[in-house]
Amino acid sequence: MFAYVVAAVFLGLFGAGVLRDRRRFSNAVYLGLAVTFLGLGLLAGLEDAPPGVAVTVMVLVLLVLSLGPVALAGLLCANGVKMVRKEGRRPANLLSLLAGLGILGVMGLMAAAVLTHSTTLGIVVGTLLMVLGYVSFLFLSFIGYAFLYGRMRIRRDADYVVVLGSGLVGGRRVPPLLASRLDRGRQVFETLAERREVDRTPVLITSGGQGPDEEVPESHAMADYLVERGFPADRIVREDRSRTTEENMLFSHALMEAERPGAECVIVTNNFHAFRAALMARKAGVNGQVVGSPTAAYFWPSATIREFVAVFLQFKAVNLGICSGLVLVGAMALAFVR
Structure with a gap:
């Protein structure tokens, strides 16, 4: 009963957090804790x-705990090999x-700790599992909430x-990944335009500067891609100074504020990047929701791991502090045994 009460409390915090601001990582943590305590209550x-x-x-739980990691490791390795073949060794x-x-x-x-009956190795493995357990909880919470966030209206x-x-x-051609964003952005624009008065038709901002290996700014190539496919050129604004996602947010926000102070926006990126982009938008003060465009299935695992690592390090003071605390507990246990 206690576990259900705790789950209900965290579920309430999750609901309140979503209503206050969808773009908070704490929402993911509350959701993860609610599901965890609900599972404990059911067990x-x-x-x-x-x-x-x-x-x-x-039996099913034991099978998942024993065979799940093996299957997951195999799938990740297979995906990694495919990524290297298709995308290179970056x-x-x-x-x-x-x-x-x-x-x-x-x-x-x-396996080595069990076979050797080594207390030292057992403590090292136990400490490693505690750290991995914490990181895995955050990772699953991140994935779960990112999935929900991407499906909000x-x-x-x-x-x-x-x-x-x-x-x-x-140097000047839009690749499939970016084309997917632009096609999704056009869909969103048309959905918004259907519900607006003529004098309040939305504006689409293509955001991206010129990289050292590019012949034109990304925003210009993006705008040309849309215009060539029939998108009205007078509804496009080009933000051509940014080099990073943070600058995409800041410079696009400046353009919006100059034209329509306090305006709301919908930001379009790929689905694996949507939740982290939402966290960045909130940090930059952009009043906007982020939506994702489809991404090739093989690209998703590595991209999602990269996004999680970036979010984990965004809150590094807390996360690294907790991981250090867990390592300290293991070190104290090891010193006590010796």
Whole structure:
């Protein structure tokens, strides 16, 4: 019963947080805690369930805990190999492969601790599992809330649609990843335009400056892509100074404030990037919701891991502090044993 009460409290905090501002990472944490305590409550209630049901559920849980990590490691490694083949050997493309190998490495250490009966190795593995447990909880919370955030209804009263740039191919050509954002931005623009008066038609901002290997600013290539496909050129504003996502937000916000102070917007990026972009928008003071465009399935695991790492480090004082505390507990246990 206690677990259900705690779950209800965190669910209430989650609901209040979403109503106050959808773009808070605390919403993801509250949701994760609510689901965790709900799960604990359901497991505790198995003692009152019929024997057959209780045994079946426990067997399924044990199978997930034992075989799940092996299956996950295999899938991540396979995805990592595919990423390298399709996207090259850049560090960002190796994340899923490294995560899969890391899981296998931890499992190897656990097996070694059991086989050698080493107390020292057991404490080291236990400490590592505590840190990984904390990080995994945040990661699952991040994924769960990002999934929900990406499916929230688009605001109908926004004045601007901001499409974030992501680099050009050959110095001036829009690649498929960016084309997906632009097509989604056009859909959002048309949805907003249907509900607005003629004199309040929304404006689409293409946001992206010129990189060192690009012949034109990204925003210009993005605008040309849209115009070539029939989008009205007079409804496009080009933000061509930004080099990072943070600058996309800040410079686009300045353009909106200069034309329509206090205006709301819908920001378009790829689905794996939507929640982190929402956190950035809130930090930059942009009054906007972020929506995502489709991304190739093979690209999603590494991209999601990269996004999570960036969010984790955004709150590094808290996260690294907690991880350091867990390591300290393990070190104290090791010193006590010795």
